[in-house]
Amino acid sequence: MTLELQNIQKSVEGSQHIYPTSLVLEKNSINLLLGATLSGKTTLMQIMGGIEKPTQGKILFNGNDVTNMSVQKRNISMVYQQFINYPNFTVYENIASPLRLQKMKESVLDQKVQEVADLLKLTPMLSRKPNELSGGQQQRTALARALIKDSDLILLDEPFANLDFKLREELREELPKMFENKNTIVVYATTEPSEALLLGGNTVLLEEGKVIQFGKTQEIYRRPLNINSANVFSDPPLNRAKIFVKNNKATLEKVSWNVSLQDGEYTLGIRPHHVYPKKINEDFFDITGQVSIAEISGSETLVHFKLKENSWVSQSHGVHNFELGQISKFYIDISKCLYFDGKGNYING
Amino acid sequence: MNKKTLDNKAWLFVLPMFVLVAFNAVIPLMTVVNYSVQETFGNNLFFWQGVDWFEKVVNSERFYNALGRQFLYTGIILIIEIPLGIAIALTMPKKGIGVSFCLILMSIPLLIPWNVVGAMWNIFALPDIGLLGYAINNWLNIDYNFTQQPFSAWFTCILMDVWHWTSLVVLLCYAGLISIPDAYYQAANIDGAKPWSVFRFIQLPKMKKVLTIAILLRFMDSFMIYTEPFVLTGGGPGNSTTFLSIDLVKVALGEFDLGPAAAMSIIYFLIVLLVSWIFYNLMMRNEEN
Amino acid sequence: MARVKLDNLNHSYVSNPTSDDYVLKNINIEWNDGGAYALLGPSGCGKTTILNLISGLINPTSGSILFDGKDVTNLSPLERNIGQVFQFPVIYDTMTVYENLAFPLKNRGFETAYIDKKVKEIAEILELSPSLSNRASGLTADGKQKISLGRGLVRSDVNVLMFDEPLTVIDPLLKWQLRSKLKELHHEFKNTMIYVTHDQTEALTFADQVVVMYDGVIVQVGTPTELFETPKHTFVGHFIGSPGMNILPCDVNSQNVTCFNHPIKTSSDLKNIKSNSKLQIGVRPEFIKFSPSGLPVIVNNVSDIGRYKVVDCLIENQRIKVIVNEGDDIPSGKAYLEFNSNFTKIYEDSWMVS
Numbered sequence: 001m002t003l004e005l006q007n008i009q010k011s012v013e014g015s016q017h018i019y020p021t022s023l024v025l026e027k028n029s030i031n032l033l034l035g036a037t038l039s040g041k042t043t044l045m046q047i048m049g050g051i052e053k054p055t056q057g058k059i060l061f062n063g064n065d066v067t068n069m070s071v072q073k074r075n076i077s078m079v080y081q082q083f084i085n086y087p088n089f090t091v092y093e094n095i096a097s098p099l100r101l102q103k104m105k106e107s108v109l110d111q112k113v114q115e116v117a118d119l120l121k122l123t124p125m126l127s128r129k130p131n132e133l134s135g136g137q138q139q140r141t142a143l144a145r146a147l148i149k150d151s152d153l154i155l156l157d158e159p160f161a162n163l164d165f166k167l168r169e170e171l172r173e174e175l176p177k178m179f180e181n182k183n184t185i186v187v188y189a190t191t192e193p194s195e196a197l198l199l200g201g202n203t204v205l206l207e208e209g210k211v212i213q214f215g216k217t218q219e220i221y222r223r224p225l226n227i228n229s230a231n232v233f234s235d236p237p238l239n240r241a242k243i244f245v246k247n248n249k250a251t252l253e254k255v256s257w258n259v260s261l262q263d264g265e266y267t268l269g270i271r272p273h274h275v276y277p278k279k280i281n282e283d284f285f286d287i288t289g290q291v292s293i294a295e296i297s298g299s300e301t302l303v304h305f306k307l308k309e310n311s312w313v314s315q316s317h318g319v320h321n322f323e324l325g326q327i328s329k330f331y332i333d334i335s336k337c338l339y340f341d342g343k344g345n346y347i348n349g
Numbered sequence: 350m351n352k353k354t355l356d357n358k359a360w361l362f363v364l365p366m367f368v369l370v371a372f373n374a375v376i377p378l379m380t381v382v383n384y385s386v387q388e389t390f391g392n393n394l395f396f397w398q399g400v401d402w403f404e405k406v407v408n409s410e411r412f413y414n415a416l417g418r419q420f421l422y423t424g425i426i427l428i429i430e431i432p433l434g435i436a437i438a439l440t441m442p443k444k445g446i447g448v449s450f451c452l453i454l455m456s457i458p459l460l461i462p463w464n465v466v467g468a469m470w471n472i473f474a475l476p477d478i479g480l481l482g483y484a485i486n487n488w489l490n491i492d493y494n495f496t497q498q499p500f501s502a503w504f505t506c507i508l509m510d511v512w513h514w515t516s517l518v519v520l521l522c523y524a525g526l527i528s529i530p531d532a533y534y535q536a537a538n539i540d541g542a543k544p545w546s547v548f549r550f551i552q553l554p555k556m557k558k559v560l561t562i563a564i565l566l567r568f569m570d571s572f573m574i575y576t577e578p579f580v581l582t583g584g585g586p587g588n589s590t591t592f593l594s595i596d597l598v599k600v601a602l603g604e605f606d607l608g609p610a611a612a613m614s615i616i617y618f619l620i621v622l623l624v625s626w627i628f629y630n631l632m633m634r635n636e637e638n
Numbered sequence: 639m640a641r642v643k644l645d646n647l648n649h650s651y652v653s654n655p656t657s658d659d660y661v662l663k664n665i666n667i668e669w670n671d672g673g674a675y676a677l678l679g680p681s682g683c684g685k686t687t688i689l690n691l692i693s694g695l696i697n698p699t700s701g702s703i704l705f706d707g708k709d710v711t712n713l714s715p716l717e718r719n720i721g722q723v724f725q726f727p728v729i730y731d732t733m734t735v736y737e738n739l740a741f742p743l744k745n746r747g748f749e750t751a752y753i754d755k756k757v758k759e760i761a762e763i764l765e766l767s768p769s770l771s772n773r774a775s776g777l778t779a780d781g782k783q784k785i786s787l788g789r790g791l792v793r794s795d796v797n798v799l800m801f802d803e804p805l806t807v808i809d810p811l812l813k814w815q816l817r818s819k820l821k822e823l824h825h826e827f828k829n830t831m832i833y834v835t836h837d838q839t840e841a842l843t844f845a846d847q848v849v850v851m852y853d854g855v856i857v858q859v860g861t862p863t864e865l866f867e868t869p870k871h872t873f874v875g876h877f878i879g880s881p882g883m884n885i886l887p888c889d890v891n892s893q894n895v896t897c898f899n900h901p902i903k904t905s906s907d908l909k910n911i912k913s914n915s916k917l918q919i920g921v922r923p924e925f926i927k928f929s930p931s932g933l934p935v936i937v938n939n940v941s942d943i944g945r946y947k948v949v950d951c952l953i954e955n956q957r958i959k960v961i962v963n964e965g966d967d968i969p970s971g972k973a974y975l976e977f978n979s980n981f982t983k984i985y986e987d988s989w990m991v992s
Binding site: 036165169191197198297 | 865
Binding site: 536539540541542546551554 | 693695714715716720721722724725726728730731732733741742745746786789790
């Protein structure tokens with residue numbers, strides 16, 4: 001069972017919301033739509049589900065053209081950022097509602113509802129109404145309603161964005177369990193790179209309506225196609241600097257090292273957690289910077305420091321104390337450097 | 350644009366209403382257009398007149414007088430009712446039992462049939478036995494008789510309309526006001542803003558959409574007003590309160606000049622449409638800026 | 639700037655409250671002049687209520703609030719001279735960015751020259767200078783939040799600056815920038831800043847001292863490091879850290895601690911433990927490592943976060959999470975765990991044994 005988008009485009013009143021894109025999503029996969037707000041995640045998701053029609057292009061489900069099929073005829077479920085439940089139904093009725101529309105037998109229906117409620121830890125709340133529940137419980141109800149249908153496609157639009165940090169963690173952990181053995185395609189939209197990494201699966205990176213990369217989440221993270229991909233997938237942002245390569249030697253701030261790149265100007269990218277405040281490995285190169293802020297979060301330290309032309313961040317385990325304005329050495333793991341050419345494309349160095 | 354699901358069975362539900370609307374609106378409208386270009390004495394004999402009636406109306410002093418009166422009336426109504434409506438909405442409570450009480454109070458004038466409103470005020474304003482008329486004449490010592498003095502007739506018409514329709518503005522503005530989140534008032538409080546600044550920079554801008562609707566509705570309704578002033582003054586004394594629609598009916602039914610009346614109706618309709626359209630676009634353009 | 643003291647604060651939103659109706663119970667906090675503080679806790683714990691009590695938007699059921707020793711409990715927000723940034727951007731739509739920033743100063747009757755200087759200064763720091771003459775309603779969400787922030791900073795005599803989950807509507811990338819910017823601002827202006835959030839990263843990176851709350855009571859007050867390394871309550875252990883602390887059942891037998899019949903070394907003093915209390919071990923995933931011998935577990939699942947991996951282990955239906963650095967080996971199937979005894983604590987009835 002596959003969902004295929006062929007050359008999908010969406011423009012509204014002259015402005016392009018989604019640039020031409022083609023994707024194939026396989027069954028039993030979790031697919032993340034990762035991008036900033038207004039990057040097109042919701043629009044793309046709605047096109048996949050048939051809630052919005054693309055201006056151009058085709059959508060194929062298992063090889064069948066469903067582009068013009070109405071949403072009701074497609075077998076999909078959707079969970080929204082705002083907790084959307086039927087306010088006048090109890091939790092039980094909310095979860096049962098898709099099955100009632102299918103006119104399922106009562107005994108079978110009851111068993112299914114109990115199963116899903118148990119999976120989502122809603123069993124003690126079955127007789128309550130949504131407005132008596134906490135945010136987390138309301139969203140669980142919405143999830144239960146989406147899961148019970150055995151849909152071919154489940155769409156989740158930043159479902160945990162309105163929940164507490166800890167609750168978000170909890171529900172995110174439970175998510176893979178909810179989808180195992182379901183034979184469904186899951187599409188999950190988020191703005192947080194860490195969520196994408198935690199959920200795994202495949203990621204579609206979106207920036208201003210364009211799909212800039214699609215592939216296995218881990219692969220995109222380690223091998224971004226271009227500097228935009230690397231940036232979208234970074235929290236804190238990628239450390240960047242311009243470097244010059246001559247005779248296979250790259251130079252940054254008086255430090256040189258060997259690279260297998262052609263001569264020219266490149267952009268060096270290195271993730272903050274590969275810049276260390278202490279020399280952990282003999283192979284690391286050091287650069288000197290002036291500390292502008294140090295943020296200590298108990299388990300790790302984030303140090304912002306200024307190089308000649310750039311502001312970089314070092315993210316490291318443990319507590320390291322720095323004085324504002326202090327000139328300090330920072331150590332780069334050269335093996336983790338990412339190189340991008342003049343056009344921003346990734347080059348293997 | 351989000352296309353909603355097309356379910357062809359839905360058309361069957363709409364069909365009866367469609368027929369009714371066609372019967373009540375489209376066909377009469379077509380009849381009026383037909384009459385406006387023909388001469389008839391109602392005996393099914395029609396003589397083509399072309400644009401003659403339109404020319405006659407456009408060149409008639411009587412028409413311009415009525416039109417002038419109408420614009421003046423509508424202008425005064427808007428100038429009084431809109432600020433008054435906003436002011437009352439601002440003083441209405443937002444929480445607690447007072448809310449229901451105020452909402453009901455405001456709704457009452459809107460529920461009374463319009464000719465009853467006219468009749469009520471007719472008696473109320475009578476100089477000898479009406480409470481208002483008596484009070485003005487004897488307690489304020491002003492000579493007041495709306496059946497004889499044009500100024501008093503205007504005064505009474507306007508007072509009646511304000512009493513009848515300000516509530517609509519109040520209710521619309523109130524709906525706009527209660528949708529403003531508390532955080533705005535809190536921030537203004539912290540910023541040290543005085544009540545007038547709060548009104549000017551928070552409440553008024555946030556009420557913009559509902560105010561547009563309120564002004565548009567009051568404009569259209571007051572421009573086409575017929576029943577209340579007709580029942581109150583009959584268009585008099587003389588023709589001092591003969592507003593456009595009253596004049597129209599006089600021509601059509603009183604003088605049985607169906608042709609000119611039909612032409613006048615169409616011109617009337619076009620004026621309302623034009624002014625509403627201009628006004629609406631002005632408000633919408635302001636919003637986009 | 640002022641020293642803020644909350645004295646025996648109790649609050650209920652109901653007029654004749656019973657003990658269940660109180661959303662704040664016996665709150666006592668003292669905050670120093672010029673410090674950066676955070677109120678951290680889950681939704682509904684009362685942190686926004688405390689914020690609104692300090693700013694004067696609501697009056698406490700009982701207790702008092704003091705600025706620099708002076709009782710301000712009955713003063714209005716205007717009189718208390720505070721600044722507050724709300725969860726969603728609150729700006730005056732019809733004004734330009736400049737006018738928005740100038741508004742609080744204009745209302746207080748400052749001279750135009752002074753206002754101009756202040757507005758330009760703050761706009762420069764917040765990187766709003768290029769948009770000063772634009773209409774405020776045209777800015778992005780983070781731009782609007784900066785304006786809200788700016789309106790508080792523009793008043794140099796402000797006693798306390800308060801932030802009510804201000805980064806909620808901001809994207810992660812910009813969230814990060816704004817957070818650092820706030821820290822910078824604190825360094826520069828040395829205002830007393832109180833930051834309310836449910837996001838521990840925000841709280842811990844911003845504040846010098848964090849107040850952790852749960853269900854209307856203060857559970858622990860401490861620096862981010864203290865809260866991380868010595869959480870006094872299992873709730874703090876669980877709430878802070880991503881993933882949170884592992885809480886495991888244990889038995890204590892005359893100075894020996896065992897967990898699933900395996901001996902564990904802790905740094906807690908076992909002298910005063912009562913016999914029939916609920917005993918648990920708390921140890922953070924950061925302080926556990928795989929070793930050739932130790933607590934036997936089965937490796938269940940590995941999540942790769944990029945800079946580290948979270949390994950989910952199982953022992954007799956009890957989950958234990960371990961954090962492993964990028965590049966380190968992870969065994970599969972059967973494995974053994976070793977706990978760092980310095981950071982392994984005993985909890986009696988959920989409170990840390992010291």
